[in-house]
Amino acid sequence: MMGYFDRIHAGIPLRDVEIIDLHAHLGPYFNMHIPSSEARDIVRNMDLCGIDKAVISTTMSFEADIVLGNTMMLRALDSFPGRLYGACGVNGNYPDLSLAELERTFSRPDVVMIKIHPYNSKCRLDDPRMDSIFRFAAERQLFVLVHTWLDGDPYGNQDIFAEVAQAQPQIRWIMGHSGGPYGSRHAVELAKKIPNIFLDLTLSMCPARQVEYFVSEVGSERVLFGTDNPYIDPRPQVGRVGLAQISDEDKINIFSANARRHIAFR
Amino acid sequence: MTKLRFFDCNCSIGRVGYPHLLDIPDVAGLRREMTTAGIEEALVYHATARYGHPPLGNALLLDEIQDQRGLYPVWVLLPHHTGEMARPAQLLDEMKEKGVRAVRLFPGRTQHGFSLADWCAGELLSALQSARMLLFLDIELITWEEVHALLQKYPRLPLVLANCSYRHNRFLYPLWERFANLYVEMSRFMGAGAIEDVVRRFGSHRILFGTNMPQYTGTAAVGRLVYADISRSDKEAIAAKNLDGLLGEVWS
Numbered sequence: 001m002m003g004y005f006d007r008i009h010a011g012i013p014l015r016d017v018e019i020i021d022l023h024a025h026l027g028p029y030f031n032m033h034i035p036s037s038e039a040r041d042i043v044r045n046m047d048l049c050g051i052d053k054a055v056i057s058t059t060m061s062f063e064a065d066i067v068l069g070n071t072m073m074l075r076a077l078d079s080f081p082g083r084l085y086g087a088c089g090v091n092g093n094y095p096d097l098s099l100a101e102l103e104r105t106f107s108r109p110d111v112v113m114i115k116i117h118p119y120n121s122k123c124r125l126d127d128p129r130m131d132s133i134f135r136f137a138a139e140r141q142l143f144v145l146v147h148t149w150l151d152g153d154p155y156g157n158q159d160i161f162a163e164v165a166q167a168q169p170q171i172r173w174i175m176g177h178s179g180g181p182y183g184s185r186h187a188v189e190l191a192k193k194i195p196n197i198f199l200d201l202t203l204s205m206c207p208a209r210q211v212e213y214f215v216s217e218v219g220s221e222r223v224l225f226g227t228d229n230p231y232i233d234p235r236p237q238v239g240r241v242g243l244a245q246i247s248d249e250d251k252i253n254i255f256s257a258n259a260r261r262h263i264a265f266r
Numbered sequence: 267m268t269k270l271r272f273f274d275c276n277c278s279i280g281r282v283g284y285p286h287l288l289d290i291p292d293v294a295g296l297r298r299e300m301t302t303a304g305i306e307e308a309l310v311y312h313a314t315a316r317y318g319h320p321p322l323g324n325a326l327l328l329d330e331i332q333d334q335r336g337l338y339p340v341w342v343l344l345p346h347h348t349g350e351m352a353r354p355a356q357l358l359d360e361m362k363e364k365g366v367r368a369v370r371l372f373p374g375r376t377q378h379g380f381s382l383a384d385w386c387a388g389e390l391l392s393a394l395q396s397a398r399m400l401l402f403l404d405i406e407l408i409t410w411e412e413v414h415a416l417l418q419k420y421p422r423l424p425l426v427l428a429n430c431s432y433r434h435n436r437f438l439y440p441l442w443e444r445f446a447n448l449y450v451e452m453s454r455f456m457g458a459g460a461i462e463d464v465v466r467r468f469g470s471h472r473i474l475f476g477t478n479m480p481q482y483t484g485t486a487a488v489g490r491l492v493y494a495d496i497s498r499s500d501k502e503a504i505a506a507k508n509l510d511g512l513l514g515e516v517w518s
Contacts, residue, residue, distance in 0.1 A: 009269040229458055235492075239486055240485045
């Protein structure tokens with residue numbers, strides 16, 4: 001069996017390890033042209049590098065219409081059962097509608113997470129209007145993925161995220177983007193203090209040695225694979241984890257074993 | 267598929283005041299990142315030339331990469347008016363002597379404090395064009411209107427935009443339709459399917475392999491290109507041959 005380095009440099013998809021992307025989306029988007037934005041494009045790009053499953057939400061849910069966004073998400077799940085799973089998009093500006101969307105989407109077994117984007121919705125993560133959403137997540141001990149940034153984000157920066165995560169210990173919190181390209185150190189500080197925080201690798205500006213740093217500081221069991229597909233292409237992230245200077249066991253944890261421990265993919 | 271040869275157009279050495287994560291200041295650190303990613307060669311500028319002072323950083327660069335096989339110097343330049351750098355003709359002679367075939371400019375008030383307009387940088391840009399020197403500009407530091415003006419005024423100056431992201435296609439495509447001398451390095455050009463789309467519409471010669479090591483990892487850009495849904499020859503072009511060709515035209 002060729003090692004990760006040789007297989008990646010040969011352009012061979014990583015088929016011997018399951019890869020589950022917990023941070024993916026569905027296009028299109030007002031702010032950019034996305035050449036591969038539809039569900040079939042997303043799955044095609046997953047196939048090219050060996051990603052087996054992706055949990056998707058739509059940014060449509062945060063800056064436009066959560067009902068439309070979640071409906072688009074569910075249609076994509078119908079088109080690719082077993083490959084695409086759902087993260088219900090919620091928006092604190094619409095607490096009742098968000099709860100209704102949670103009830104609607106979680107009636108299906110293939111919706112497995114919640115996605116919150118405080119910055120895009122301009123509703124702070126600790127806003128009281130989020131409480132019913134958190135109750136729903138806590139009762140089911142769900143993964144909640146939150147877009148976070150180190151600074152310049154008064155709605156969902158890492159410190160707000162950490163305070164909420166600490167106050168909601170039943171929920172498994174994914175620190176989306178781990179605070180962005182300069183947020184790695186603070187992400188580790190917070191993850192060490194708060195055990196229900198998981199670190200997300202999704203980024204377009206990937207700091208050198210970030211994967212190795214996270215694994216050495218908090219352990220590979222707390223690091224999750226994500227790509228931002230299709231806003232960002234998924235293939236760089238496969239290269240990043242596959243070529244990282246960590247053990248194969250750590251790579252397996254990140255690629256999918258951690259996700260499998262906490263989510264029942266049916 | 268045998269391993270591609272990677273020639274990275276976007277690397278640096280030298281300590282920065284605000285690192286993304288780790289302090290990787292020297293050639294050994296860059297080499298370690300290159301080895302991890304499987305990248306053989308790189309164009310390198312010195313962080314001190316960007317964040318300290320260009321003449322000092324350029325001198326440090328030559329000193330630190332001398333005898334370093336596979337690392338090639340990129341100088342950071344200023345217009346000559348203040349006397350901090352020689353007039354363009356003399357500067358080019360020095361660059362030719364020292365083997366410098368690519369340059370970076372950091373215009374703007376918050377960067378190196380000069381304008382790309384003719385009254386300020388015109389003499390320098392004309393000289394760079396006459397040498398077919400490879401010019402790198404960071405798109406986060408200039409406007410798209412400045413890019414358009416530069417491409418129109420200097421059609422034989424190869425311009426590489428660094429730091430173009432997945433959000434920039436709507437700016438880039440109309441420029442690529444009009445100008446043959448525009449290139450993008452791929453350290454942040456990571457939109458889903460973007461490489462394939464650009465190759466199909468404009469050709470693989472428009473993209474150069476770049477990583478921004480050692481601030482970023484090189485492994486992400488490698489992963490993007492090795493798994494690209496394009497031909498082997500297009501991958502080879504992006505990985506190294508496009509840069510080989512552009513550097514080969516300098517001084518021609």
